[in-house]
Structure formats: structure tokens, C-alpha cells
Amino acid sequence: MSTIDSARANGGPHAEGVGGAEPGAERLSNWEAVIGIECHVELKTESKMFCGCPNQFGGAPNTNVCPVCLAMPGALPVPNALAIEHVVRAGLAFGAEIPEHSKFDRKNYFYPDMPKNYQISQYDMPLTQGGVVKYWLEDGTRGSCRLTRIHLEEDTGKSTHASADGRLAGATSSLVDFNRAGVPLMECVGEPDLRSADEAVAFLETLARTFRELGVSDVKMEEGSLRCDANVSVRLRGATEYGTKAEIKNMNSFRSVRRAIVSEIARQIAVIESGGRVIQETRGWDEGAGVTRSQRSKEQAHDYRYFPDPDLVPLDIARGDVDRLRTALPTTPYARFERYLDDYGIDVKRATQLVDDARLSAFYDATVSISNNPLGTLAFVLGDLSRLANESGTHVADGKVTPPALAELVALTSSNAINSKAAKQVLETLWAEGGSAKAIVEREGLAQVSDRGAIEKIVDEVLAANAQSVADYKAGKTNVLGFLTGAVMKASKGKANPPLVQELLKEKLG
Amino acid sequence: MFGLADPCNPVFLVHGLEPEDHHLIVVCPPAPELGGGRVASRERFLVMASDRIDIRHVAKLARLALTEDEVALYGAQLGNLMSHVDALAQLDTAEVPATAQVIPSRNVQRADALRPETMLTREAALANAPQAQLGFFRVPRIIGEEG
């Protein structure tokens, strides 16, 4: 914030925005950002969208090809049924409408990494329409953004440019690899309901979590299986018309997305405040410089000459299939987050931590369904159990501790049948051997002693043996309590109920 | 109505309209929209005068570097064809859906499985390449995004 203030003090706003921080509160209060996100997600399938080549990342160039994805003369596409199902499920997860009829259209344009010089995509009858993406911010604020549609298409090949820095500008030639050509791609278009970079990233994170959980995509931005563009515009707060938008491309991580949007919002505000006009154009994010740069004027729109692909036949999507897929959907990450926050009272940070690991979350849910003690269970799952898992390099869900066993341990702990130290020990044994918590407690004699009379006896013994400490306590050194508690615990071989010990000690010490 | 006076003779009679009157038919083209100009109920306004094809623009879209002679020749030839095509506007298709496929097939899909027998080795893939380099297809530099 101070950087912005000093920039203003120096006579002018930073045209390109300051890396990382949102513009200062006073400035932003005049302005509202309007953001729409569009992303392309590579689907997780065995084979490509229209041919039988493997859908896999990497590989030596042009070794993952066939006549179809190379667009040899005479080759024909045949659609991948699983890819279609993935898109339908993705839509259903966000409450989208699945129409009864759909089809593929050709989007015609020339580009070297597009072997047919048309892309098989969907134009006016996409597989899903509408839907709502609910997200949450780091501070727990919840929001939602409508989806326009999700449709299915095919990915292009990849070109690398033979130039000094591998970038397009200044290259003398380009090298094209078609391994990726034909990989099934889901295009998700969101409405411009987002109002900040944080919201945009949260929206993307929800999409990513959900798609991962559904198994429709691995969603790895660094591998290119999630690519996104942001349409950004600004307007004065309270205005009803949208400002001119710019399309931001080339953001390769969630962090880039945040930085790029912040930068672009600041840039647009600066342009308008200095009397200029925002131009409708495509701008590329330059990660190194921290700015967006104009790529071309978006005013020159492509004429894609869409028409239904005559090599493919129309799709009918049976209502029965839609119902079956909807019923079989797992609980969405957002729904789980809401339950954690609202029903269980878990804090945002830990709820997010849980949700981010679907398998951990499933393990947790399974345990809670038996223990009915969300917070108690959480303490173990995110605490010692996760620690044990990390130390051994095994996922919690793959370990020997089963949800029923953990649930039992939670119950034993919360009922004070064992104390926390004993619980740790039981957990470690469970992790190493599996089995039942109760059985371990019995076997190792870890049951906590909570009998007032029994503890009182030990307390009396300890007090009698530590007269100096008693005197110190009465003289005001209250921290002696810890030592005395420890002594009672030791005398009871760790089985005494610590709170009860403390209570009795305080009583007797006065 | 599109009358076939003599199938061997390219002179056609558009019912009620002399050929030299074709240029009098004016049309307001629907406002171009991104990606295809899909506008709902324009069927009534669809007769185009034959000299309205912008051959240069269409050639650009189709990536054809036509010579000036070609622009003139094809312009005339296609204009002639379009004046026959214009008659299609008179066919009543208001109640008729567009043909999606002539055969009754729907939902043709394939299971998500590999077809290794259809794949090409890199050698076969590059065998016809005009220019290949290090296993890639090599092309001249790309200026911005094509369209």
C-alpha cells in the first residue's frame, strides 16, 4: 500500500500496476473491476478425443500421432464417449443444465498447430449450459460466479519458435509437434461476475478442485492441462454499463493469474484516470516484467464460419443417463467446505486444507460418520495422524489406521478414558500395526485413571514428598504447579487424568 | 421458380425476373457477428445481387493468393452461379429443419480405448513433410495469430 501512495506522491500512478498488491483502498473504492474467466482443461482419458492415440503428456515430438490427429487426407474423427461423459459430469457438479441434444461444429481458421485448419468444437448446442461455481476466499468470505457454459473440443499441437529466446517475436521459423493435437479439451466460460483477482483465483481453485475430484482432469497448470484467460474491465462503482474489456492470456499459474489481474486492473484505472481509453484487445502477461502487453487488436474478430461437422452425427443425451450421473456425483469440494465451516465449525484454513486433499477429506468424513465428533477427529487427522503419514511418506488413507479405529480413539479421548499422551501412543501403535484402539489401550494398560479418590491418594503422596515445592507455591511461584502435575503423572505411570490432577492439586494447595 | 428451359444451355429463367434485373435486388446483410452470424428470422431478405461477392475478402479467408485476373474471372463465374443460387430464396423452408445427417444415425461414439494399430511411427508421420527438423515439422515464422 505504501508503494502506491509513494507512487502517487511522485506524480503519477504506476501504469503497469505494482506486482502483487491490490491497488490502495481509497483508489479502489472509486472503481469496480469486472472479471470473467475462460479456461481450457485437458481431460483425463486413455485416448485422444477423436482417435485412438494415447492421451499422454510429453514424449518425443510427433511420436504420438496417427492419420486422424495429423489430418492426413481421408482421415475421419470418431468421438470419445468418456470425454463426453466427463463434460456432462463437470457441468452437473456445478448445477448446469444438460440439454437433450448436442453436436459438434467446425471452427475454421488457419494456424500451423491446427492440423485440419479447423478445430472440432461446439458452437450453439454445447454439452452444458449455465451452472454456478461457488468459491471461498482465504478469509472465509464466500461468493459465487455463474457459468455460461462448458463445451467439448480438441486441443491443438504445439509450436516452438526458433529464435534466440524461444519467443514468437523475432523467430525465423517454427517447429510443430502434433503429439498434443486431438487431446480432449473442456472449455469453461464463466460470466463476468468476479470482482477481484482474489475472487478470480478462488473461482479457478474451485474449478480445479472439483475437476480433480471428479476425475475428469489432473488440472496441472504447469503441464498445460489447465489454461486460462481473463477478461478484465473496470468501471466506476455504481455504474451499470460494463467498461471496455481486455483479454489477458499467458498466465501459467494461479499466482500469475492473481498478479496479472491486479496489474491489469491498475493499468486500466491508470489509463482512464489519465484521460485515456481502454482498448479492446488481447494482452499477454509477461511474468518477468510483471506487466501485460498488447498482442493484437481484438476488434479484428475472426470469422470462424462455424457449421455442424458433417463427419459426426448429432448427440442425444438421455435423461436417464443424466440422472444416473448426477446421482453418482461425489460431494463437491465446495459442499464439503460448507459443511466443515457451517456444520462442524472448522476454521477456513483447516477446512481448506482438508478439502484440498480429497482422499484425506474422504477419510475424515468416514471417521466423523462414526465418531460424530468433527473437531475431535480433526485434531487427530490434521495433527498427529498427518504427521505420522508425512514422516513415513504414505498417505493417511493408505495407512493402517482405519476410520473405525480412529473414531474409536476419538471417543476414548473425548470421554477421558485415556489422556492425550496415551492417545498419542495409541495412535502411533495403530499407525504401525493397525488394529483396534480399545484393544491397544487394554493391552498396554493405558486407560486413564479418573477416579477422584485414587488420584487424590497419589496427589497427597506427591505433596507430602515435595514440601519445598509446596512452600514455593504458597510463596507465589505458581509455575511449580507444572512440576507437581508432572510428578503426579509420573507417579501414576502417566495414567492420571491431567485436568483432574490439576484440579486436586489446586484444591489442596489452596 | 427455377425453370430448366434446356439443361444443356446455361440460360436460366428466374420466374418473374429477367436476368438483367438481378442487380436491382437489394439486400441488407445481417450484421456480422463473431463466429458465424447466426441470426434468427432472416429468410425473407436473402436474395443477393450477383456482383456483391467480395472475392478478395473470401480469398483471404481461404488463404488463396489469387491473381488480379483470377479475381476478375472467378468473380464473374461465381456471380453467375450465385444468380442461380439466389432462386433458392423462393423455396419455402419455414417449417422445415435443416438436414443434420441423411442417415438416421445418432450418438455414434467410441469407447475410450487405444487403437495402436492406427498409429504412425514418426518416420511415417514425417515421410511426406516438405520440411522436417529434429522430429518436428518446420514452417516459416508465424506472425501473430492467424485467423
Next chain:
Amino acid sequence: MDPIRDSAAAIARAVNAHEVSAAEVAETVLAHVERADASLLAFRTLTPELLREQARLVDARLAAGETLPLAGVPVALKDNLCVTGTRTTAGSKILESFVAPYTATAVSKLLAAGALPVGKTNLDEFAMGSSGENSAFEKPRNPYDLDRVPGGSSAGSAAAVGGFETPISLGSDTGGSIREPAAFCNIVGFKPTYGRVSRYGLIAFASSLDQIGPFARTVEDAALTYDAIAGHDPLDATSVDRVAEPTASGLRTDLRGVRVGIVKQFDLASLAPDVRACYEAAYADLERLGATLVEVELPTADYGVATYYLIAPAECSSNLARFDGVRYGLRVDGADVGEMYERTREAGFGPEVKRRILIGTYALSSGYYDAYYLKAQKARTKFAQDFARAFERCDVIASPAASTPAFTFNAKSDPVSMYLMDYYTIPISLAGLPSLSVPCGAVVPEDGTRPMPLGLQLATPLFAERELLGIAHAYERATQHAQKLTPVTESTMSLRAPSGNLA
């Protein structure tokens, strides 16, 4: 057995009976074609290695006790069919040196049935044309008058069979490209129902119209060839998943009970008098065989050419976008990729292809899609409706395959006049119906001296190939028009192979 004159059925019988080997047939035909093609120019590329390899395979399978439906039958393949290791040009400079890395399904099936591939035949570039004159390479000649076209676009495939180079060939038909050249060359040309034969490996022109089909000198041979290539292909999403009932056996010999529809809009009065007389006689022959003639209507007929010349170019403008100098074919360099595209396509495509790409691009372009492409697809539905109504009252529709016999080279310089050659065949293509042309007589054209053949077009409802071939067979058997003409090249053919082993 005479591998040059005999039918495919007869050749297969003899080869299966081990009377002659596939290898012997191969050598005889190869030598013959090498001589005969100098005047016909049907072939772009002969494939002797493939031919001999196939002959070896066939002989091995026969030795193992197999019987093959087309054992040892030589076949010519239109050069828009991909065959592994074979130069496949689609009649275009843009693919002049392209060697296909895979084989079309229909061709694979044909080879599996025992056929011997002699070579690839010339065609109108990318199958666009009705005469063969749009070939960027050799322009095939009509075997019945070398100054006349054999028809198109399957020009070479028709000339090869009409000129007794091979007994059968494969062509492709989009708006009439099998039926019209068959009529011009005095042979049978058969276009199956759309979707009956896989298009995988057929270089696409108009995806919703293209079909592969056989040429032969008899209906039975056409049926045999069709049986070998028809059937569902999982590599073609438009190939129908329907059992293709065999058609070659039990072909009917009379037409009792058959209702033949004569289309009111296909008025014979507009034809030259002798052509008209020929068709009237053909219709009378159908009646003589027991058929009832019924007048039917195709009210949309006159919109056929307009409809077709919007849909087909639109689809082809997109299908031909892949010819860009990047992955295969001709490349003309440029300072940047955009310039390379433009120069390559300008140099590689001929005028007719360019015209169709232009009109197709226009018909799909922003602002015009509704008026042209969409409108044409609606008109197409009307054609289907017209035929559905017509077939309530008849079992087969009969008409001329073309309005004239073969014309001379350069006779039709105006593109639209060429398009009109497809007037009778186009409506049937738009509806996807199975259809064929069978020889029905001959006339001496005004500008010629030799009698030139005419073809009778027959069409039945979707998937009724068996009925169609049966009706054609009955007509052929009773009239035998093809036998009444002798190709020009016949008189110069030797019946003996160089070794003198075959009589």
C-alpha cells in the same frame, strides 16, 4: 478364361477353381494395361509391386483352401483413395508426390476379398467435376470416342472398365461422379446408400455426400464388388451400423410387381429427340418386363443444382483447408507462414477447386450462413421429404443419368453448364439414396459420328441396395445394351498375353 474380357464373376470362379493363378492374371492384365492405357490415359499410377504382392497373398490363401469372392479380380482404384505406400494425388498438384501412409477401409476390404490392385486412376481434381478435364495430370478419354470425355469425376475408373483394362474399379460419387461417367462409358456405376461404405481413407470432398462405389460391366459384378466393400467401420462415424445383406446372388430376372416412378419434373421433352426416344424405349422395356410405370413428383427438383452447389463447396472449403504445405504435399515457401499458405494453395489448386473453395467459404461466412448454407440444408430436407412421398407410390425411380451422351473435350467451358450435367443425379445424392446407372442404349451425337452410350439411372429408398441391384439386373439381362457397342480401343487389343499362355 479371359482376364481382359471376362466378368469379375467369371475370373473369380476360375481362380478359385485353380484353373488359373492370381499371379498369371496379374501379369496378363499388367501387360495389357501398359499398352492400352496409352490411348485411354485412365491411370495416374500403376502399382505393379502391390499387384504382384497381392497376387502372391491370394494364391497362398487359395492354396490353403480358402475361397475368395473376388479371387484374382483386377481392380483399378480412383486416385482419391489412400493406399499405403502408393502415390495418392486426388488429381491435384498439391498432392502430386504424396505417398499415403495408410489404406482406405474400402480398399482393405476389397483386397481381403482377393482383388488385385492394378493402379490408381485419374479423376477431376479432388473429385470436383463431371468430365475428368479438371485433372491436373492426364485427362482420361472415353473408350467409345477418344475425342470425348469419359465423364467425371471418376473419369479414369470409368474409362478403365469401359475400355476393358480391368473388369471392375472403385470410384466415388458426391453429386453423380459414378453414375454420370458410367453412363458415358457404357458400364454400370453404382453409388450405395450414404454410409454403407466406409469413407475412411477417401480423400474428402463433401463429407455429407461422398460415397465410394463400384464400376463394372455387369450388374452382377457391381453387386459382387459392393458386397466386398460394404459394412460398418468403427473408423467412420457416418458409416451405418447395419448389416449389409449380400446382393450378388439371387438377382431377379423380371420386374413383375415393381412400381417404377417416372419423375414429372424430369421431363424428357427437354432432351434432344434421339436421346428422348432412347429413354422412352427404356421405360417401355421396364414395362415389358412386368413393371408398372407411375408418375411421381419431386417438386424441389429444380433447386437441386443450387442446393448442391452450396452444400458441397461449403463442406469442401473446410475439408481442403488441411492442404497448406505444413505436413505433406506441395509447399511454396513464403516469408512467413501466412504467405506460405497462400502461395502453396494458389499454386497447388486448379481453377475448379478454387472456385468451389471460394463459393463454399462465402456460403459459410459471417452474415451469409443463414442465407446460403443453412438454407440449402433446409432445402435438402425437402428433397428427402419429396422422395419419401414418391416412394409411397413406387419402389424405384427411373430417369436419365445425364441429359446427353459424352461431350467433346472443352465443350463446356462455362462452369455452370458443367454443373448442370448433374441435374438428374444431384437430388438423389442430396437424399443419400442408393442409385446406379445401367447402359440403356446409344445415340450418335450431333457433333460426332460414332454412337455414344446413354445410361438409365435407377434409385431406391435408403438401404434398399438388394432391390436396386435386382431391378437393374433384370433390365440389363433383358436388354443387353452394353454389348451392342464396341469401344474404339477394343479393336486394337490383343487377347494374348506376351507369353502367349492365355487364350
